[in-house]
Amino acid sequence: MDTLPLPSLQMYTVFSGLGLFYAVAYVLTASDSNFVNALWDDAWCATAVVNFVCCLFFQLMSFLHKSVFGTLRSTEKRHLQDKFWNFVFYKFIFIFGVLNIQEIREMLVWCSWFALIGCFLLTSQLCKDRFLYLSFSPSTPSSSHAKMIMFLSCILVSCAGLFMVCAIIGWQFGFNYFAFVFSEIYVLFTLTLLTLIRQIIHLWDMHHEGLWENRNVYTYYAEFVLEISSLSVQFFHHLHMLLFANMFLSVASLILLMKLRFLYQEIQHKLKRHHNYVMVKHTLERSFNLVGPNELRHIQETCAICWEKMNTARQLPCGHVFHFGCLRSWLEQDPVCPTCRQTLDTSLQRNSREPTTGDQRSGVRTRRRRNWLLYFNGASIASWLPTFSLELHQPPPHHHNTFNADMDREVNHVHTMFPDVPVNAIIVDLANTHSVSQTVDNILSGLVPSRTSNQNTTEDHQDDVTPATSTSDIDEATVRQRDTGGKNEEKEREEENGKGAQSSDFSSTDVPSFQTRKQELINAARKKYLQKHSHLKQC
Amino acid sequence: MAALKRLIQEYKELTLNPPEGIVAGPKSDNNFFEWEALITGPEDSPFDGGVFAAELVFPQDYPLNPPKMKFISEIFHPNVYLDGRVCISILHTPGDDPLGYETAAERWSPVQSIEKILLSVVSMLAEPNDESGANVDASKMWRENRDQFNKIAAGLVKKSLGLT
Incomplete structure (x- = not known):
């Protein structure tokens, strides 16, 4: 995908602007009749104008995305790109393979329509990805959720407007065109509504203690109805296109057939899963x-x-005993008691072996989607299902570049390993060896003078942080340096955790942070190891 | 999002009552579905005293499906693949049985927890199961040349503490 020489949005804008400029200039110089009519009469000028309008749509969309979502994460960007080119590909097939449009102005009308729908679809897709990301964390600020809900509601309202447009088109141009336009809007509508419902339920869930027992049922049915209806609409849409084109031996029909097959499998899978769901539910209620x-x-x-x-x-x-919903979702997967694994009612047996969760399947599919060759095998459907490929790794914190900072870090490093050894001794040795491991070896082999260690084993972490020892200048200086180092580290960690990081439920209690606890464990283990081994050496 | 709530609960539990020698928690507050865990090698085992880091990645339908676990620290063990993936029965769903040696009773179920997984890993470090050949070389060495195995393990312990 990245290797293909596709233009970026900026390039596209520049060229569209140039195209518009030339078109306008051409019309102004060439004809003296009505400006707008002249623009529309010349096919190339009309193309340039429509192209520029589409470009404006995308610019507006991109601006909205930036202002509402901030900078997009790399996965979101990739999804958007995938979805966009996929959309372009299918619409290309639709315009030239199915409608077989010859007249350039008719094509322009379709293009602008698809640009509009495409913008909405991409936005909806982005909302979905972003919601998934937000739902991974309990500490997401509610303002980001509010923004998303607002955005999704706007799309829903626009959908209502689009449905009206669709009705007018149906009135004017007949059933075929109505059906084409309707299916597009319906897919957009379900995608948006589903994300909105999920988000509202998630928010409700996070702000309430305990479990809403019927929640599972409602979510399940909402998802089931919306997904099945969207899939069926798409299925009939593709079937309709195939019949409308009325030419079964072409590349376009081949692609449509592949997509149909995929949609059929998807619907079949959903229905099978639903059947399983209903059966488990009945058995549960009955027995x-x-x-x-x-x-x-x-x-x-x-x-x-x-x-x-x-x-x-x-x-x-x-x-x-278990919650009804929890038990149900487990039994769908495996009909045994979760605690003692006693096998349950035989009517629950089987039918449930195959993966019942869409997640696993989509996991496979998202991996495949990166391959451009297998691309058109229905990525627009796969994007319905939750994806696993989110990359949530934060970039590693920046390392200090200057020698002093490096040195300071190394001193800290060695000192946390060997709290017994005075800091100035470490500095002297490090200055000679320029290598942490060499210094560590020297300390281990006793070349560096260490304070005679007679501290008891209950010595705690405090001592590592502030060695209460000699008042030599170097020592104090490094302690100060180390303190600032610690602060930096803390700052980095805070940045890493995001702004709302402190809202984990129990961060208010005295429990030290995860990072501190990790460090403590390592330090304790090191100390123990060294004690043990020095003991062995003495023996 | 029952998964997130349960993960929060487990984190709370693991923080307030941590098992001996184990620290585990989400890598960052932005994502509760990726954890990092530090596991201390059990006493009187070849890995005695080492602190090994591992990462756990949870599926979205956790606890219906087990997390995936992978050692980040270098480790040489019959039940750990070369890339660090851990092969123990508690991490397998009842459906899959890659090596065909486990009974269903040992596998994943939603009543298991992160703590139980980590404790299983600790006991795996102490008592490798040499029937499962996740790492064939390690399995063979464990069976036939225990001294050599212990030597390698001792080196890894030292390495895991950053002392080499």
């Missing part, structure tokens, strides 16, 4: 007892699957 809050208090309080408190639960024959 397992409902346990009320009073009895639950005596057995256990939290559900072992989601770790939330239970108000009502279902009891398996083996006596273990």
Whole structure:
């Protein structure tokens, strides 16, 4: 994809602007009749104008994305690009393969329509990706969620407008065109609505203790209905295109057939999954007892699957109790008790072996999508499903470049390993060896004078941080340096964690941060190791 | 998003009552689905005293499916693939059984937890299962040349502490 010489948006804008400029100049010099009519009469000028309008659409979209979402992450960018070229590819086939348009002005009308729909689709896709990213963290500021919800609602409202346009088109040009336009809008509509629903449920979930027991059912049905309807609409859309084109032996029809096959499989898979879902649900309701809050208090309080408190639960024959929803989603996958693995009702057996979660399948597909050759095999559908390929790695913190900072870091490094050794001794040795490992070797082999160590084993981390020792200038200076170093590190960590980092539920308690605890563990292990080995040496 | 809530709960639990020699938590607050864990090699094992870093990546339908675990620190062990992936039964779903030696009872179920996984890894470090040949060389050496194995392990312990 990256190797293809595709123009960037800036380049495209520049060329569109130039095209418009020449078109206008040409019309102004060449004819003296009505300006607008002249512009439209000349095919090339009309193209230039429409092209510029499309370009404006994309610029506006890109501006909106930047202002609402900030800089896009690399995965989002890649998804957008994929989706965009995929969209262009299919619309190209639609215009030249299906409608077989000869008249250039008709093509221009379609192009501007697709540019509009494309902008909305890409925005919706971006919202979806961004929501997935936001939902990975409990500490997302609510303002980013609010922005997204606003954005999605705007798209939904525009969808309503587009449906009206669609009705007018149907009225004027007949059923075929109505169907073509309608399916586009419907796909956009479902994609947006689904993201919005997911987000609202997520927000509700994060702001409420405990579990909303019926939540699973509602989410499931909302997703199921929207996804199935969108897939069916697309299926019929492609079938319609195939029949409309009325030429079955062409590259376009081949591509359409491939897409149809893919859509069919997808629908089949969804229906199978739903069948399984309904069956498990019925079996659960039929054969397992409902346990009320009073009895639950005596057995256990939290559900072992989601770790939330239970108000009502279902009891398996083996006596273990779980939330209805949690149990259902597990049994869809494997009909055994999660706790004791006793096999359950035989009617639940099988039919459930194949992967029931869309996630795994889409994981495979997203990996495949990077390959341009297998590309048109329906990426527009795959993007419906949650993706796993999010890259959430933060770039590593910048390293200090200057010698002093390097030296300071090395001194710190060695000192945390060997708190017994005075800092100035480390500095002297490091200045000689220029290498941490060499200095460490020297210390280990006893070449560097160490303070006679008789501290008790309960010596804690505090001592490493502030060695309460000699008042020599060097020592103090390095301690100060080290303090600032520590602060820098802390700052970096904060940056890494994002601005809302402190909102994890228990950060207010006295528990040291994860990074500190990691460091403590390593230091303790080092100390232990060294003690043990020096002991061995003495023996 | 039941997964996120459960991960938060587990992090809370692991922070407030950490098991001996284990520290685990999300790599960053922006993503609770990628964790880093430090595991201390158990006493009287070849890996005694080493601190090994591993990363865990959780699926979105956690706890229905197990996380993927991979050592970041270099490790030489019969049950760890060369790229660091850990091969223990608790990390396998009932459906898949790559090496065909486990019973279903040992595999993943939603009542398992991160803590249990990490404790299983600790006991795996202490007692390798040489029937599963994730690392064939290590398996062979563990069976036939225990001294050599211990020597390599001791080197890795030193390396894991940053002391080489």
